[in-house]
Amino acid sequence: MTTNNKEALLQVRELCVEFPTRHGVLKALDRVSFDIAPGEILGVVGESGAGKSLTGAALIGLLEPPGRVSGGEIWFEGQRIDNLGPAAMRALRGKKIGAIFQDPLTSLNPLFTVGQQLIETILAHLPLNAAQARERAIDLLRQTGIPAPEARIDQYPHQFSGGMRQRVVIALALAAEPKLIVADEPTTALDVSIQAQIIQLLKRVCRQHGAAVMLVTHDMGVIAETCDRVAVMYAGRVVELGPVQQVIHCPAHPYTIGLMGSIPAMDEDRERLQQIDGAMPRLNAMPSGCAFHPRCTQALPRCKEALPPLIDVGATRTACWLHHSEARA
Amino acid sequence: MSALVQVKDLAMRFDVSAPWLNRVLERKPRQFVHAVDGISFDIPKGKTLALVGESGCGKSTVARLLVGLYKPSGGSVAFDGRDTREWFGAKDSLSLRRRLQMIFQDPYASLNPRWKVAEIVAEPLTEQGLLKEPNAIRARVAELLSMVGLNPLDGAKYPHQFSGGQRQRISIARALATAPEFLVCDEPTSALDVSVQAQVLNIMKDLQAKQGLTYLFISHNLAVVRHMADQIGVMYLGRLVELADKAELFANPRHPYTRMLLDAIPDIHLTGRDRVAVQGEVPNPLNPPSGCSFHPRCPHANERCSQERPALQEFKGIRVACHAVAEGRI
Numbered sequence: 001m002t003t004n005n006k007e008a009l010l011q012v013r014e015l016c017v018e019f020p021t022r023h024g025v026l027k028a029l030d031r032v033s034f035d036i037a038p039g040e041i042l043g044v045v046g047e048s049g050a051g052k053s054l055t056g057a058a059l060i061g062l063l064e065p066p067g068r069v070s071g072g073e074i075w076f077e078g079q080r081i082d083n084l085g086p087a088a089m090r091a092l093r094g095k096k097i098g099a100i101f102q103d104p105l106t107s108l109n110p111l112f113t114v115g116q117q118l119i120e121t122i123l124a125h126l127p128l129n130a131a132q133a134r135e136r137a138i139d140l141l142r143q144t145g146i147p148a149p150e151a152r153i154d155q156y157p158h159q160f161s162g163g164m165r166q167r168v169v170i171a172l173a174l175a176a177e178p179k180l181i182v183a184d185e186p187t188t189a190l191d192v193s194i195q196a197q198i199i200q201l202l203k204r205v206c207r208q209h210g211a212a213v214m215l216v217t218h219d220m221g222v223i224a225e226t227c228d229r230v231a232v233m234y235a236g237r238v239v240e241l242g243p244v245q246q247v248i249h250c251p252a253h254p255y256t257i258g259l260m261g262s263i264p265a266m267d268e269d270r271e272r273l274q275q276i277d278g279a280m281p282r283l284n285a286m287p288s289g290c291a292f293h294p295r296c297t298q299a300l301p302r303c304k305e306a307l308p309p310l311i312d313v314g315a316t317r318t319a320c321w322l323h324h325s326e327a328r329a
Numbered sequence: 330m331s332a333l334v335q336v337k338d339l340a341m342r343f344d345v346s347a348p349w350l351n352r353v354l355e356r357k358p359r360q361f362v363h364a365v366d367g368i369s370f371d372i373p374k375g376k377t378l379a380l381v382g383e384s385g386c387g388k389s390t391v392a393r394l395l396v397g398l399y400k401p402s403g404g405s406v407a408f409d410g411r412d413t414r415e416w417f418g419a420k421d422s423l424s425l426r427r428r429l430q431m432i433f434q435d436p437y438a439s440l441n442p443r444w445k446v447a448e449i450v451a452e453p454l455t456e457q458g459l460l461k462e463p464n465a466i467r468a469r470v471a472e473l474l475s476m477v478g479l480n481p482l483d484g485a486k487y488p489h490q491f492s493g494g495q496r497q498r499i500s501i502a503r504a505l506a507t508a509p510e511f512l513v514c515d516e517p518t519s520a521l522d523v524s525v526q527a528q529v530l531n532i533m534k535d536l537q538a539k540q541g542l543t544y545l546f547i548s549h550n551l552a553v554v555r556h557m558a559d560q561i562g563v564m565y566l567g568r569l570v571e572l573a574d575k576a577e578l579f580a581n582p583r584h585p586y587t588r589m590l591l592d593a594i595p596d597i598h599l600t601g602r603d604r605v606a607v608q609g610e611v612p613n614p615l616n617p618p619s620g621c622s623f624h625p626r627c628p629h630a631n632e633r634c635s636q637e638r639p640a641l642q643e644f645k646g647i648r649v650a651c652h653a654v655a656e657g658r659i
Contacts, residue, residue: 047522048493161610191383192549194610196593218522221595262527264556266579266594272534273527273556279492 008035008075009212010059010180015072015082017051017058019283026283028054030236031072033310036180041206041213043227043244045220045259049280050233052216056182058082059214060099061089077179095125098173098211100202102185104165107172108157114141114168115153118175125176140171143208145201163194170202174209181206184216199226220263224248232256235281235291242316252318254296290321298322332371333409333543334395334511340403341365341390345615362614364390366567367404369641372560374510377537377544379558381551381590383611387567388547392515395545396431408511427457427507434516436496440488446499447484450474453506473502477532494525498532505536511543518553530556551594555579563587566614566622573647583649585627585659621652629653 017029029051036042044052057063059074061084074082081092093099101107109117118137122128128136134153141149144167157165166186173181186202187195203226206213215227223230223244230247232240232255240253251257261274278295281287287294293303302321310319346352346359365387372378380388393399395406397417406413408425416425430453433439440449450470454460460469471481477498488496497517504512517533518526530553536542548554554561561578563571563586571584582588609626612618621639624630633652641650653659 047524163610191611192551192593193383193589196595199595219595220523225595259524262524264527264530264550264552266552266555270556272531275527275531276524277528279494279525 007037009038009040009077010036010214011073011075012055012059013073013075015055015058015074016070017054017063017067018070019067021066023284027070027286028067028236028283029058032233032236032238033072034231034238034241036212036214038179039207039210039212040229041203041215041227043223043230044214044216044233045218045223045230046233047218047259047280049235049283051236052218052233053184054236055233056099056184056214056216060093060097060182061086062093062099094121094178095176096179098176098178098181100166100169100173100181100183100186102188104162104169104189105157107169108165110157113154113156114160118153118168118172121172121175137171137175140174141168143174143205144168144171145197146171162190163197166190166194166198167201170198170205174205174211177209178211180212180214182214182216185218186215187222188217188219195222202226220248220260232259235286236283237291237319238310239292239320240316240318241310242318246315250314252313252316252323253292253320254298254322255292258295290319331410333374334372334545335407335410336371336391336395336404337369337407338367338404339365339369339391339394339401339406340367341387341394341399342402360615363567363617364614365394365401368562368564368567368569369404370560370562370569370572372511372543372545374543375537375541376559377546377557378560378562379546379548379554380562380564381548381554382564383549385566385611385614386564388549388564389515390567391564392431392513392545392547396429396513397426398431423457427453427459428509429511429513430504430507430509431513431515432497432500432504432517435520436493436500437520439500440496442488444487445484446474446486446488446491449488449499450484450502450506453503457507459507469506470502473505474499476505476536477502478528492525493521494528497521497529501529501532501536508540509542511545513545513547515547516549517546519548519550526553533557551590563590566612566617568622568650569641569648570623570650571647572641577647581647583644583647583654583659584651585629585653586623589626621650627653629659631658 013033015029015032019026019028032055044055046052058069069082073080115137119133122133122136138149138153141153146152146164146167187198190198199222217223227244230244231238234255240247240256251260258276264273276295281291289305290303290308293299300321308319308321310317313323341364343362343364345362347357351357370378380391382388394401416422447470450473451466454466454469460466470484474481474483479498518529546557555575558575561575562569565586571587582591618625620635620637624634639650639652641648642655
């Protein structure tokens with residue numbers, strides 16, 4: 001593993017997150033590593049409870065207590081950010097790293113107009129006066145495709161529809177020209193026709209602003225049309241990481257294969273969907289070895305005993321003993 | 330052979346007027362939302378009709394009208410040839426209620442958290458007076474649980490001890506308790522993860538093949554609908570804009586809204602492709618556009634579309650409500 005890749009904007013190394021509880025410490029993220037290059041869109045996909053959102057929250061320093069980073073490092077533009085204090089993290093968040101959350105209604109304050117919220121963010125991070133900030137806020141709303149931004153800027157969030165609100169949230173995330181945007185399920189709460197608009201918008205504005213994106217979603221379709229690379233997560237670990245085309249067309253990990261097979265396809269008719277029996281293990285009952293082995297149809301004896309490392313398999317990186325020749329023997 | 334379920338000009342109107350005092354003092358008019366506005370379809374026995382559309386188009390209202398949770402404000406629903414409006418009020422309404430059941434979207438909200446699973450599944454049996462003997466009830470519950478792939482011993486647990494997919498199986502078991510012929514499924518898998526969704530969809534298909542069930546399947550996910558349905562109805566603002574066989578609808582969508590929906594689906598096999606951007610959003614149902622309610626978003630709209638509401642007409646086996654299709658413009 002390359003430890004000091006100069007080109008990467010963000011490097012996550014062996015990140016662990018745990019939750020201390022009365023019944024012991026639960027490990028929610030276990031040695032998650034990935035890089036994001038400048039301007040790249042990295043998708044993070046997985047089912048509920050796989051740790052996708054937690055990875056995003058850890059990056060922007062918004063882990064809910066008692067959750068805590070218990071190991072590993074996060075490097076952003078050559079600076080280590082996982083050990084920054086709250087004040088330094090706050091300065092970084094919003095300025096260098098923007099965030100978009102799932103529900104646009106709860107990420108906007110209902111008591112302030114859209115303009116007040118945008119201007120507050122701009123003034124907090126950029127050296128502009130109030131009039132310039134308002135100018136910039138209107139410009140941001142225009143870029144995100146809100147009609148008549150001069151009038152809409154003085155309206156409250158409840159006066160916007162769901163899709164329009166998500167555009168405002170994207171404008172808010174872009175307000176200080178961040179280098180990285182963490183988008184956590186940005187289109188899950190929206191209808192398909194609106195989803196298409198928002199995804200296109202996100203792609204376009206990130207390209208214009210040169211921002212890299214970490215797109216967290218459970219929707220493989222959104223990943224396929226948006227991302228450059230994708231990380232598949234299962235039970236707090238990255239099980240496969242590689243270019244989108246590669247992961248979708250020739251997945252290497254049995255979980256990814258099952259996941260792709262269980263998606264009803266639009267272009268072929270199948271009598272039955274391929275299903276993965278069972279459910280994701282709970283954090284307090286994590287199986288030994290590879291967490292996927294109880295559901296895996298090809299599990300080897302080795303899978304129960306030891307955790308597979310993430311290794312290069314063709315163009316992707318996969319954590320599975322099936323790709324180790326000595327484990328098969 | 331006539332269809333098992335026949336829906337004709339079904340309409341549901343909700344009164345959303347301001348309170349009486351406000352209406353008097355502020356001179357506000359009465360206001361109604363036409364959630365379902367004159368839709369007609371048939372579902373033959375053993376088949377699946379799917380309704381698709383975006384939030385607020387009236388899909389769930391149709392589901393609730395069919396099982397009698399709402400009383401229609403217009404039109405009729407006939408089940409097995411008999412009008413359900415009259416049947417639900419008649420003395421023998423139980424004989425209808427046991428023949429149609431519903432599966433709800435959210436398996437976290439539709440199961441009573443204080444009841445054991447066995448009690449939940451047994452409730453329809455005791456409520457309908459189908460079985461009285463405790464041993465018989467226990468045996469039937471065990472049979473139902475194994476039918477949906479759960480362990481009969483799971484009956485002693487509470488709903489919170491199950492995952493989302495398992496809970497949805499419990500609600501399927503409960504719906505099957507009275508051996509219904511017709512199941513109304515309102516977004517049964519949209520709260521589930523894809524791998525679990527596949528499990529539930531497979532169970533539903535197997536049950537249909539084994540027991541000859543008839544489904545009304547409601548979903549906003551066209552890929553799921555394509556997997557499950559025989560016939561598909563596309564709804565927009567309370568009206569049916571297209572009704573066609575599955576193969577025909579996907580191969581040759583006629584209505585501009587159907588085309589838009591199909592274009593909007595992210596396709597996992599065409600990576601890097603830009604979806605066709607659809608302009609605009611669903612209008613406010615309180616104040617729907619005049620004429621065809623889709624015309625403000627439609628690329629083919631003309632003068633006539635903004636004035637005259639198109640009726641559902643048949644074109645080569647497909648039923649479409651669109652002036653542009655009728656005039657041969659598209």
